[in-house]
Amino acid sequence: METERLRLRRFTGDDVEQLAGLDSDPEVMRFLTGQATPPEEIASVVLPAILKVYDEHPGLGTFAAEQKSDGAFIGWFGLQPTAAPATVDVGYRLNRTAWGKGYATEGTKALIDKAFGELGMERVVADTMAVNHRSRAVMRRSGLRFVRIFHEHFDDPLPGTEFGEVEYAIDRRTWEAGRRA
Numbered sequence: 105m106e107t108e109r110l111r112l113r114r115f116t117g118d119d120v121e122q123l124a125g126l127d128s129d130p131e132v133m134r135f136l137t138g139q140a141t142p143p144e145e146i147a148s149v150v151l152p153a154i155l156k157v158y159d160e161h162p163g164l165g166t167f168a169a170e171q172k173s174d175g176a177f178i179g180w181f182g183l184q185p186t187a188a189p190a191t192v193d194v195g196y197r198l199n200r201t202a203w204g205k206g207y208a209t210e211g212t213k214a215l216i217d218k219a220f221g222e223l224g225m226e227r228v229v230a231d232t233m234a235v236n237h238r239s240r241a242v243m244r245r246s247g248l249r250f251v252r253i254f255h256e257h258f259d260d261p262l263p264g265t266e267f268g269e270v271e272y273a274i275d276r277r278t279w280e281a282g283r284r285a
């Protein structure tokens with residue numbers, strides 16, 4: 105799948121290094137786990153879980169993003185199944201060097217189009233920590249709208265957990281209206 109500046113492809117078993125590099129930056133992981141993920145965990149848990157989704161949910165999953173200009177790996181975009189019918193969750197994680205270029209919004213819009221177009225979904229949702237303002241801005245720029253704030257219990261909460269988690273969403277009718285505009 106391609107956007108103006110990005111190519112999205114499935115991960116393979118050879119991508120441990122790419123994923124480990126991405127998750128080794130504590131700033132990238134700040135609102136996720138708050139710390140780098142060890143490469144062994146990428147190889148034994150994270151990557152196998154990504155590959156499993158391709159088999160179990162055709163069309164969905166986590167996709168490696170590369171710059172079309174030079175093929176450089178910049179991070180990933182994902183469409184994950186949810187418990188709600190015809191509803192998928194969109195997410196993204198980019199290397200810090202790829203922030204501030206509009207890549208996250210470009211990839212997210214493309215996956216939202218795929219969800220409603222090719223996959224025939226009725227709703228796309230996204231959530232993040234309320235204090236993750238960069239991520240919330242991507243959601244807004246991609247056409248998702250604020251739905252609710254909610255609180256979850258964590259045994260080892262990250263700083264900012266007290267402000268809760270936010271959910272954003274877009275439904276098919278709003279997406280179609282946006283395309284006509």
Ligand SMILES: CC(C)(COP(=O)(O)OP(=O)(O)OC[C@H]1O[C@@H](n2cnc3c(N)ncnc32)[C@H](O)[C@@H]1OP(=O)(O)O)[C@@H](O)C(=O)NCCC(=O)NCCS
Pocket residue numbers: 131132133135136195196197198199202203204205206207208209210231232233236238239241242245
């Ligand atoms: C969340 C995350 C993907 C946001 O990335 P981002 O680069 O800020 O988001 P965008 O791609 O929308 O880029 C927007 C910025 O690029 C700038 N930009 C530069 N060139 C641009 C272009 N051609 N088109 C659009 N925007 C452009 C915009 O002005 C904006 O700048 P600003 O942040 O100073 O306002 C990134 O911070 C990240 O990977 N964080 C770690 C993982 C994470 O927290 N994920 C979410 C968990 S739910």
